Amino acid sequence: MCSNNIKHYRKEKGLRLTDLSLMTGISLGYLCHLENGGRRNPSYQIMKKISLSLNQDITTIFP
DSSP: OOSSOHHHHHHHTTOOHHHHHHHHTOOHHHHHHHHTTSSOOOOHHHHHHHHHHTTSOHHHHOO
């Protein structure tokens, strides 16, 4: 089970995972694992990059 809302807000914005990777500078593989719950507890910098790219507060993406 996923502990974040990355996929929801990414799809809401009409972005592909590749788009988010390019926007954030975070590798596609890492984002995929993070989105699907394979990786947990990303650093604050990673959470900030993703949240800013999705125009959401960090606490909205990572409750």
